[in-house]
Amino acid sequence: MDSMIRQFYEIPGKVVALKAGEYLFHEGDNAKYFYFVRSGQIFITKFAESGRVLSLRLATRGSIIGELPLYEENPMYIFNAIAQSPSEVYAIEFPILHSYLEKKPSLAINLLKIIGMHMRKQHSKFRDLVLYGKKGAIYSTLIRFANSYGQEVDGGILITVPLTNQELANYSATARESLNRMLGELRRQNVIEMRDGLILIRDINFLKQEIQCENCGREICNIE
Amino acid sequence: MDSMIRQFYEIPGKVVALKAGEYLFHEGDNAKYFYFVRSGQIFITKFAESGRVLSLRLATRGSIIGELPLYEENPMYIFNAIAQSPSEVYAIEFPILHSYLEKKPSLAINLLKIIGMHMRKQHSKFRDLVLYGKKGAIYSTLIRFANSYGQEVDGGILITVPLTNQELANYSATARESLNRMLGELRRQNVIEMRDGLILIRDINFLKQEIQCENCGREICNIE
DNA sequence: GGGTGTAAGTGATAATAATCACACGGCTAA
């Protein structure tokens, strides 16, 4: 993946630094820049009029952001991007990226690969949600966080990102209370455990089994 | 869109003819070819172990198929492709497409545009389902079919593809009975009407309102 | 014209998930 990033650095652009909680862009904003993340973590979310929030990704070093409007006639961001921790992104103007993509086929192919991967992620998330309901959405979210931000420790995989129940619920399009009950149930079954505010997954295979995981690999089954 | 297709024709490949009901490929098959549709309609579906079927697209002239495994190390189709009517597709071997993409940046960029559009479609479908439940899924499916296969007639928009309740249910990840009841309700509200086996949408704005349609345009809000 | 098969329609019930209401604990700022 790092080789893909290096290519983007050869394109003129600027570094943008974000404080925790700061917005990189809002949905509806005019889209001028394509970004990729140098450091930190960035929430990608979408608002519903009802006040609900839908969380889609937690981008990290190497993730691309704001690529969807790249070839729109009237480009607008359709999601929000908010720094979860202090972050740095590299910003490339669309027209500049366009001209580099026209000149360097290998860059276009790399972008094709990356976007193809995003497509696969999106499809597998859709599958989990649609076929296994909220349980599918929640278990799938836990597995994806484990794959992206999990750290092997004694007793299981520790998700190193602090997440409130509400945030987790946003990722699984679930009511907080429902999520809370499901986590409680998993705790009682010794599938997960809380370790000073973080989630420790003790039995990831249980989660995978329950949603008939197709073992699509960490490249796809993640939250980045 | 047609200009994009023309470019693919310059790449050596073969024409494959399919009878109605015939499979172009099954999920799990080794993926060797990238396809685009010359004529006819092709269902893109996915099976769940439980026996349920999830329908994702109904591809038509100009649609690309089987693009997802293009850059996988061990390429496999993840969906089924089944001809809904007699169809012809143009098949290009992955390695050949790879070499053309490397040589012709404009081809790679066109593919980027197409896949980017697919991504947008997928996201908007996800949104509809997740934020508005089954109603969202069903209304969204109807709107998408209207955008792809609708024909303006007196009294509304006629969806020119014959679809059983079961097939419609598969597109919205709903039980047939639930779908049936919802269609009945829409009929009672004069939002839709059956016209010799086809669905006539009399009030598409009602459907759009109910799911807080963001008017993303026919390029995105379709089922192709 | 009766038999068969497939799809549509519908009632009853069960399962799933959201909503409302509130208790509790921990942290922080006055």
Next chain:
DNA sequence: TTAGCCGTGTGATTATTATCACTTACACCC
């Protein structure tokens, strides 16, 4: 020290959706 805030946990209730078990409608075939 205490009031306020935020996040968690939970019971009770309602809303949504699936499932089961049928009936009805219609086309097709012999």
